[in-house]
Amino acid sequence: MKTKEISIKTEQDYKKFIKRLNLYKRIFYYNRYFEVNTAIHQNEIKPMVTALNIKHRKDRIRYIYDSSCHLIDKKYERCDTCGFVNNQCYVQRKLQNNKCNGCCRRCLYKSPNGCRTKNLTCKLFNCSEVRERYDVVQYRDLNILKLFSLKNRIIIQSDYFSSREDVLKDLYSYSILYSGIRIIYRFIKAQIILGKRKRRKDMQKIIIRPIERQDIPAIVDIQISGWKTAYKGIIADDFLASMNREERIAKREKDISEKDFIVATIGDEVVGFSRYTDYPDQIGGFPGIDCELCALYVKPDQKYHGIGTKLVQSVMNEFQKKHKTRMIIWCLKENEPAKTFYHKMGGIISKEKKTDFGGRLYDEVGFVFDLNRKEIV
Numbered sequence: 001m002k003t004k005e006i007s008i009k010t011e012q013d014y015k016k017f018i019k020r021l022n023l024y025k026r027i028f029y030y031n032r033y034f035e036v037n038t039a040i041h042q043n044e045i046k047p048m049v050t051a052l053n054i055k056h057r058k059d060r061i062r063y064i065y066d067s068s069c070h071l072i073d074k075k076y077e078r079c080d081t082c083g084f085v086n087n088q089c090y091v092q093r094k095l096q097n098n099k100c101n102g103c104c105r106r107c108l109y110k111s112p113n114g115c116r117t118k119n120l121t122c123k124l125f126n127c128s129e130v131r132e133r134y135d136v137v138q139y140r141d142l143n144i145l146k147l148f149s150l151k152n153r154i155i156i157q158s159d160y161f162s163s164r165e166d167v168l169k170d171l172y173s174y175s176i177l178y179s180g181i182r183i184i185y186r187f188i189k190a191q192i193i194l195g196k197r198k199r200r201k202d203m204q205k206i207i208i209r210p211i212e213r214q215d216i217p218a219i220v221d222i223q224i225s226g227w228k229t230a231y232k233g234i235i236a237d238d239f240l241a242s243m244n245r246e247e248r249i250a251k252r253e254k255d256i257s258e259k260d261f262i263v264a265t266i267g268d269e270v271v272g273f274s275r276y277t278d279y280p281d282q283i284g285g286f287p288g289i290d291c292e293l294c295a296l297y298v299k300p301d302q303k304y305h306g307i308g309t310k311l312v313q314s315v316m317n318e319f320q321k322k323h324k325t326r327m328i329i330w331c332l333k334e335n336e337p338a339k340t341f342y343h344k345m346g347g348i349i350s351k352e353k354k355t356d357f358g359g360r361l362y363d364e365v366g367f368v369f370d371l372n373r374k375e376i377v
Helices: 011-024 042-052 057-075 090-095 102-106 120-124 128-133 143-147 150-156 164-172 176-205 213-230 237-241 245-258 307-321 336-344
Strands: 002-008 032-038 206-210 260-266 269-277 291-298 326-332 348-357 360-370
Touching (some): 002 011, 011 032, 011 143, 057 120, 090 128, 120 150, 150 176, 206 307, 213 269, 213 291, 260 307, 291 307, 336 348
Antiparallel strands (some): 260 269
16 A cells, blocks of 8 residues: 655645545545644644545544544533533523423433433534533534535534434435435434323323312313313304303312312312213213213313323223223314324214203214223323
């Protein structure tokens, strides 16, 4: 293998060397061994020369990637650039948005001790708040990245929240389309997993307990706001506007003495409630139906956190303990979100009826649940 000697004595020589990197990585230098004599920028030049002398494509890519990560880590050694206090970064404290872990909250690899992998794309990202406070390392500062192909330089600027191994596989690939599909797929998959983790964590905070009389004003407020949110455009506006808080409080006072009632709480706040019965005269006389979930409400701003699921599961558990077998839940036929939820919970539309609200008839569908197929949670 022939030797290619390069002498770098001045800044002009250094700039010339950087410009020629794109040439030196070409195939006609494949059989050249580079030797560089320099007294300036040695910490930058040495990794670039080492990379040029690695002739195996994957080995070179891996070396460039790891060397770039090392340079950034060395720059920020013992420096908390994001300014974490109580798991909140500068931006989250400034916005007071109750979020934690900065940008890493969207990543599967975050841990209490920091990142569990080595992602160059993430290391190169700095928000405006950090850029104002620090002299940060940017993509253009790492000249060694010029030894990557155009495809790989694009990937390095877009492959967030991936493990080192996954990023390297993307860099090894010859197809940017294939790598792009992999990146998008991993991101979507990660967000689904993180969403499930968050819902499980949220559900752990939810306490289901029997209703107490002091809860009645809170559940009435949840019901009224729930109706006005869920039934807007379905039930007549004049009926929704006429819902009287005091009248409904009085009605709920009576209900809690006639039917089983549970509430969902997070801390001291009531965030949902459910009313259910297994008295035959209150189920509507449908053959084979021996219990009913009469009402299910969740505070509108607390939806999609597992509260409704936990309430339904709690009711099912109670019915199973009483050896009930088929539970019915009624909802308006046009209430698509509720129908989707009940279907997801395992209900099957088996009944239909009409119900009166404010002198107008509306179609309702009954979801029947086979309680023999549900385990007690």
